[in-house]
Amino acid sequence: MSSLAYTFSDTGTMLRRQLKHMLRYPSLTIMLVGMPVVLLLLFVYVFGGTLGNGLGGVSGGRDAYLFYVTPGILISSIAAVVQGTAIGVAMDMTEGIIDRFRTMKIARVSVLTGHVLGSMIQVFLCTAAVLGVAVAIGYRPEASGLDWLALVGVIALIAFGLIWLTVALGISADSVETASNTPMFLILLPFLGSGFVPTDSMPTAVRYFAEYQPFTPFIEVTRSLLSGTAVEGKELALTIAWSLALALLGYVIAKKKFNKR
Amino acid sequence: MTVKPLAIEARNLTKSYGKTEVLKGIDIEVPEGTIFSLLGPNGAGKTTTVNILSTLLPASGGQGIVGGHDVARDADAVRGIIGVTGQFAAVDGLLNGRENLQLMGRLNHLGKQETKRRTEDLLERFDLVEASKRPLSTYSGGMKRRLDIAMCLMGDPQIIFLDEPTTGLDPRSRRTMWAIIRDLVKAGTTIFLTTQYLEEADELADRIAVLDGGKIVAEGTPEQLKRLIPGGHVSLRLHRADQVEHAARALAAGSFDADQLTVQVPSDASVDSLRKILDTLDRERIEVDEFTVHTPDLDDVFLSLTGQGKNE
Numbered sequence: 001m002s003s004l005a006y007t008f009s010d011t012g013t014m015l016r017r018q019l020k021h022m023l024r025y026p027s028l029t030i031m032l033v034g035m036p037v038v039l040l041l042l043f044v045y046v047f048g049g050t051l052g053n054g055l056g057g058v059s060g061g062r063d064a065y066l067f068y069v070t071p072g073i074l075i076s077s078i079a080a081v082v083q084g085t086a087i088g089v090a091m092d093m094t095e096g097i098i099d100r101f102r103t104m105k106i107a108r109v110s111v112l113t114g115h116v117l118g119s120m121i122q123v124f125l126c127t128a129a130v131l132g133v134a135v136a137i138g139y140r141p142e143a144s145g146l147d148w149l150a151l152v153g154v155i156a157l158i159a160f161g162l163i164w165l166t167v168a169l170g171i172s173a174d175s176v177e178t179a180s181n182t183p184m185f186l187i188l189l190p191f192l193g194s195g196f197v198p199t200d201s202m203p204t205a206v207r208y209f210a211e212y213q214p215f216t217p218f219i220e221v222t223r224s225l226l227s228g229t230a231v232e233g234k235e236l237a238l239t240i241a242w243s244l245a246l247a248l249l250g251y252v253i254a255k256k257k258f259n260k261r
Numbered sequence: 262m263t264v265k266p267l268a269i270e271a272r273n274l275t276k277s278y279g280k281t282e283v284l285k286g287i288d289i290e291v292p293e294g295t296i297f298s299l300l301g302p303n304g305a306g307k308t309t310t311v312n313i314l315s316t317l318l319p320a321s322g323g324q325g326i327v328g329g330h331d332v333a334r335d336a337d338a339v340r341g342i343i344g345v346t347g348q349f350a351a352v353d354g355l356l357n358g359r360e361n362l363q364l365m366g367r368l369n370h371l372g373k374q375e376t377k378r379r380t381e382d383l384l385e386r387f388d389l390v391e392a393s394k395r396p397l398s399t400y401s402g403g404m405k406r407r408l409d410i411a412m413c414l415m416g417d418p419q420i421i422f423l424d425e426p427t428t429g430l431d432p433r434s435r436r437t438m439w440a441i442i443r444d445l446v447k448a449g450t451t452i453f454l455t456t457q458y459l460e461e462a463d464e465l466a467d468r469i470a471v472l473d474g475g476k477i478v479a480e481g482t483p484e485q486l487k488r489l490i491p492g493g494h495v496s497l498r499l500h501r502a503d504q505v506e507h508a509a510r511a512l513a514a515g516s517f518d519a520d521q522l523t524v525q526v527p528s529d530a531s532v533d534s535l536r537k538i539l540d541t542l543d544r545e546r547i548e549v550d551e552f553t554v555h556t557p558d559l560d561d562v563f564l565s566l567t568g569q570g571k572n573e
Contacts, residue, residue, distance in 0.1 A: 025355060095354065097354075103316060104416070
């Protein structure tokens with residue numbers, strides 16, 4: 001086998017290991033999926049009536065807010081899943097098994113790519129669950145078939161960026177506790193963007209931050225795709241650029257830390 | 262006598278963290294198919310040595326060659342032929358025993374059939390069949406170590422590093438581990454063993470190096486090391502105080518204590534030398550209450566070479 005074939009085969013083995021972990025200890029996955037669902041219900045049924053009126057649309061109210069907030073929750077759910085990535089990587093790093101992997105003739109990166117793919121699967125489980133619940137409570141996306149396809153691609157891309165970033169955070173953490181704290185800020189970012197309310201209702205400084213942080217383009221592209229409206233070229237370009245930049249940054253840091261020990 | 266090729270070789274290996282020198286230039290030669298034991302107290306640098314030779318850590322200086330490959334330049338070739346069992350069981354705690362072995366089989370690219378065959382074989386050999394489907398949290402320390410070694414054998418390594426494989430095990434599990442290690446060597450595997458137990462090194466190793474403070478302070482077969490230390494003697498406790506000095510003279514004793522009625526006679530504990538002592542006692546009509554033979558053991562070697570009384 002060539003070294004590339006080894007990388008694929010080892011990644012497959014490591015992914016299998018991750019899936020086994022998920023199946024054996026489903027509580028983490030359930031919690032990761034459950035949190036965004038709770039967030040959705042909370043925002044729609046508790047804050048939704050008032051917030052919907054503030055959106056300035058014709059209809060207003062809870063239905064309008066459900067339509068507005070679902071893409072935001074969807075992206076939040078990716079931020080929630082990657083919390084688990086950091087914890088998983090940090091747990092691996094503190095176990096003796098990593099030293100065993102390091103002394104074996106395997107594609108080293110597969111230890112990390114296994115985590116990346118495992119989290120990717122969790123992201124799709126989680127976003128599907130959120131969308132399902134949203135539809136169940138009355139959300140009606142207006143996306144075309146092509147839009148849905150594009151949405152899958154965009155979610156995969158965003159997830160790829162955020163997952164590699166949290167792999168780096170997990171590997172840099174000196175304990176599992178640290179790893180469960182450092183990626184917390186990601187949960188906050190959708191709130192400081194266009195996820196829950198339009199950015200033009202925010203004070204200048206916050207608005208300025210919101211417009212230049214990655215989650216705003218992430219959410220805007222998702223919102224456009226789900227509502228079947230044209231995606232702005234600038235937002236799409238920013239989404240792709242941010243995702244790839246975060247992935248690259250995370251990958252470089254993670255690889256360096258993994259080899260250095 | 263044919264000289265066996267070397268499986269492991271270290272030349273002037275050094276490792277420092279900042280200004281702290283952990284290894285101060287050590288040389289090691291381990292011929293193929295033998296057990297080499299690195300013996301030393303905690304913090305002597307045993308684990309660091311293992312980590313460097315098993316490609317986990319880069320050395321600060323010197324060279325390590327394992328199976329003919331340089332550990333720094335050709336790490337992957339080294340990884341292909343070694344197995345490592347560290348101080349802490351390197352197992353995946355979220356999988357069961359069988360799954361851990363299967364994971365190793367896949368990572369060694371053995372193929373389905375071979376993975377299955379070796380998994381069952383190793384479970385059997387290490388007495389883990391019954392526990393194979395239980396989560397690792399239910400395993401005892403000894404079982405985890407056995408699984409750990411079984412995992413390292415999935416890849417059929419030529420050279421195995423065992424870093425304190427019996428630390429924390431009960432005496433029974435320790436004996437089992439020794440039997441496992443002996444079997445491995447019988448099959449031609451080279452073993453690099455670190456331990457802080459003298460008994461273990463004495464029991465298993467063909468050659469021992471005593472590591473202390475990052476330096477090898479003595480090296481040789483267990484017998485050679487024991488000979489380094491003059492410690493063999495016969496200790497007598499006499500019945501009558503007035504005979505002590507007389508006995509000491511007649512036996513050419515090293516030392517005596519008239520108050521305690523004891524006499525120490527240097528002896529290599531051979532039958533001849535003991536007979537001589539007994540004959541002398543008879544001839545001189547010396548009454549003896551107690552007669553004890555002390556042979557030097559590795560404890561004497563260890564204590565005299567490391568730690569105690571060595572204030573640099």
